[in-house]
Amino acid sequence: MRPVAVVAAGKTPFGVFPELDIRALAVQAGEKCLANARVPRQKIESFYLGNFAGPAFVGQNHLAPYVSMALGIQGVPATRVEAACASSGSAFFHAWTEVAAGIYDLVMVVGVEKMTSQPTPRVTEILASAGDLAGEIRAGSTFASLFAMIACRHMYEFGTKKEHLSAVAVKNHAAGALNPDAQMRKTITLEQAMAGKPIADPLNLYDCSLISDGAAAVILAPLERASEFTDKPVRVRGIAQASDYVALDQKPDITTFPAVRLAGEKAYRMAGVGPEDIEFAELHDCFTIAEIIATEDLGFVSKGCGGPYAMEGHTTLAGERPINASGGLKSKGHPVGATGVGQICDLVQQIRCEAGPRQVARRSLGLAQNLGGSGATCVVSILGAE
Amino acid sequence: MRTGTVYTETVIYSAAPAFAADVPFQTAIVALEDGGRVTGRVLGDRVAIGDRVIEVETRDGVPFFKKA
Numbered sequence: 001m002r003p004v005a006v007v008a009a010g011k012t013p014f015g016v017f018p019e020l021d022i023r024a025l026a027v028q029a030g031e032k033c034l035a036n037a038r039v040p041r042q043k044i045e046s047f048y049l050g051n052f053a054g055p056a057f058v059g060q061n062h063l064a065p066y067v068s069m070a071l072g073i074q075g076v077p078a079t080r081v082e083a084a085c086a087s088s089g090s091a092f093f094h095a096w097t098e099v100a101a102g103i104y105d106l107v108m109v110v111g112v113e114k115m116t117s118q119p120t121p122r123v124t125e126i127l128a129s130a131g132d133l134a135g136e137i138r139a140g141s142t143f144a145s146l147f148a149m150i151a152c153r154h155m156y157e158f159g160t161k162k163e164h165l166s167a168v169a170v171k172n173h174a175a176g177a178l179n180p181d182a183q184m185r186k187t188i189t190l191e192q193a194m195a196g197k198p199i200a201d202p203l204n205l206y207d208c209s210l211i212s213d214g215a216a217a218v219i220l221a222p223l224e225r226a227s228e229f230t231d232k233p234v235r236v237r238g239i240a241q242a243s244d245y246v247a248l249d250q251k252p253d254i255t256t257f258p259a260v261r262l263a264g265e266k267a268y269r270m271a272g273v274g275p276e277d278i279e280f281a282e283l284h285d286c287f288t289i290a291e292i293i294a295t296e297d298l299g300f301v302s303k304g305c306g307g308p309y310a311m312e313g314h315t316t317l318a319g320e321r322p323i324n325a326s327g328g329l330k331s332k333g334h335p336v337g338a339t340g341v342g343q344i345c346d347l348v349q350q351i352r353c354e355a356g357p358r359q360v361a362r363r364s365l366g367l368a369q370n371l372g373g374s375g376a377t378c379v380v381s382i383l384g385a386e
Numbered sequence: 387m388r389t390g391t392v393y394t395e396t397v398i399y400s401a402a403p404a405f406a407a408d409v410p411f412q413t414a415i416v417a418l419e420d421g422g423r424v425t426g427r428v429l430g431d432r433v434a435i436g437d438r439v440i441e442v443e444t445r446d447g448v449p450f451f452k453k454a
Contacts, residue, residue: 125402136425139413139448140398140405148396149415156394156435198410201397249415249423254394 003223004099005233006383008037009348011216011341013181014333020213022051022058022114026067029215029338030110034071037230039219041071045104047078048095050088050111051337056126058114067110084130085286086241087111089340089370089379092218093241099220106229111342112215113335123211127336130373132247144208146248146374147287148200154255154289155202157304162202164307166193168288169206169330171316176327178317178357183210183333207288212333216342232352237365238271238382240264246376255304257375260297264369267380268299271365275299278382279362280321280350282343284371285328294369295323298380322360325350340370340379347383387441389454390416392433393423414439416451426451 010032012025020028026049034041049064060066064078081091088111095107115123124142131137131146154160170193176182188206196204219229226233242262245251251258268274275298283298285291292306300321301309309315315323326332326346329339347366349355364385371378395414398405405411412428416439426441426449433439439451 121401121403121406124400125404128402134447136413138446139425139427140401140408140411141413141425142398142401144400145396145398145413148398149394149413152396152435153394198397198399200399203396247425249425254415 001100002102004096004220004236005223005226006218006236006344006348007221007226007229007233008033008039008219009345010036011181011345012214014212014214014335015183016116017213022054022060022112023067023070025114025213025215026110026112027070029217030067030071033217033219037219039106039229041073044073044106044108045076046098046107047073047076048091048107048109049078049080050091050109050340051080052082052084052087052113053126053129056129057118073108083377084372085336086340086370086372086377086379087337088216090241090377092341092344092381093239093379095220096236096239099222105222105225107220108217109341110215110217111338111340113337114213115211115335116213120211135247136249142200144203144287145200147289148203149248150254151202151289154293157255160292160307162194163190164292164311165207165288166190167311168285168291169193171310172285172324172328172330175317175325175358176331179327179332182327182331183212184331203287209286209329209334212335214333214335214338214342216338216345218341218344234348234351235384235386236381237384238267240266240270241377241379244376246373248374255293257293257297257371257378259375259378260294260369260371263378263380264298267382271382273365273382277365278321278367279365280325280360281323281367281369282326282346283323283369285324285330286334286371290371291323291328298367298369317358317360325355325358325360343368343370344381351383351385388418388420389438389440390418392435392437392439393417394435395428395433397432414451424449
């Protein structure tokens with residue numbers, strides 16, 4: 001297996017863009033990415049597109065060649081990967097396998113989602129198709145309600161408080177306010193976060209990520225050739241994908257995500273590091289409770305301690321281990337199919353010291369965790385300066 | 387009718403179009419006495435974790451529970 005590097009990264013802002021269709025979004029991110037490196041597009045040998053629900057959101061299928069051909073990347077294998085909100089994390093993982101295995105030298109990954117052309121109730125319904133339609137969804141569950149049930153049980157078992165959830169929202173809004181590419185650039189107070197409109201008890205509007213349009217792109221190459229393409233390669237130190245039950249009611253313990261633990265352990269092993277070595281992270285805060293549980297499952301804190309960990313400020317921009325310095329899905333936005341590669345772009349930006357006022361102090365080793373559904377897919381990537 | 391204990395629950399205020407007329411409504415994962423868990427709706431009084439519930443009806447394959 002060869003060492004692999006990210007040699008280029010580029011993304012659109014995340015937000016509401018009625019003037020851009022799904023292909024235009026993907027092409028914009030792809031062009032920014034191509035402009036970020038010395039990679040002639042004719043040299044790209046394989047193309048992956050992460051997308052959750054283009055067919056349902058905008059009616060378009062066959063998205064991978066639809067985008068690759070529009071980017072002038074002709075004739076290569078073009079493959080769409082769907083894994084709910086982990087679609088482009090999974091696409092990134094599969095692109096990495098091709099480069100690591102020596103099958104191809106230059107592989108491009110684009111993640112895209114166009115969500116805002118549908119009204120919120122329809123978006124809720126489309127997102128719910130990532131759950132178990134034969135069970136939980138037929139009973140009326142939404143993704144917010146599934147994570148609400150997770151939060152309810154976490155509170156019951158570990159004494160996690162509503163304030164802990166809201167502290168995650170306050171922190172991620174504070175970081176997002178500094179991110180020019182974020183959808184919601186405003187700070188909120190703990191009081192505001194606690195008093196949001198109820199969505200699914202105990203989660204309110206401020207506990208939920210946003211409905212967004214956006215795209216993100218990266219190019220992978222073997223580390224030994226990376227300097228041909230960029231002066232600032234970022235090494236993929238460890239990466240793994242894992243899976244678990246789609247239905248929440250099939251999981252023996254809903255306060256933990258086994259796929260996150262598995263992917264995390266494998267990625268740590270590959271990188272030769274432990275959780276204590278991770279200096280900053282982009283975690284999948286689709287709902288505030290998800291970030292809290294991710295800090296536990298990835299070993300940043302012990303089980304049940306994620307709430308106080310968020311509340312005590314360790315994970316703010318100025319904290320000892322900044323989490324979601326981008327603003328996270330909560331504030332940066334969550335165009336679901338773009339989120340996984342978006343997180344990779346955020347790590348690359350930090351490691352290259354290009355994050356401006358959001359720049360984290362210790363930036364040599366970062367982790368991205370991309371979750372699909374209520375935990376049925378997880379991809380963990382560890383990126384480093386060297 | 388099946389009986390069980392509430393493993394976790396929520397009250398939904400924002401739903402997909404097919405359930406919009408029902409909000410707010412409670413859903414729960416119920417640990418069934420005979421083993422296994424199922425996601426169902428709750429009718430009547432709100433239930434909490436640990437409450438005993440009994441299935442009162444099934445609509446389109448979805449179990450509806452009430453506090454026992």
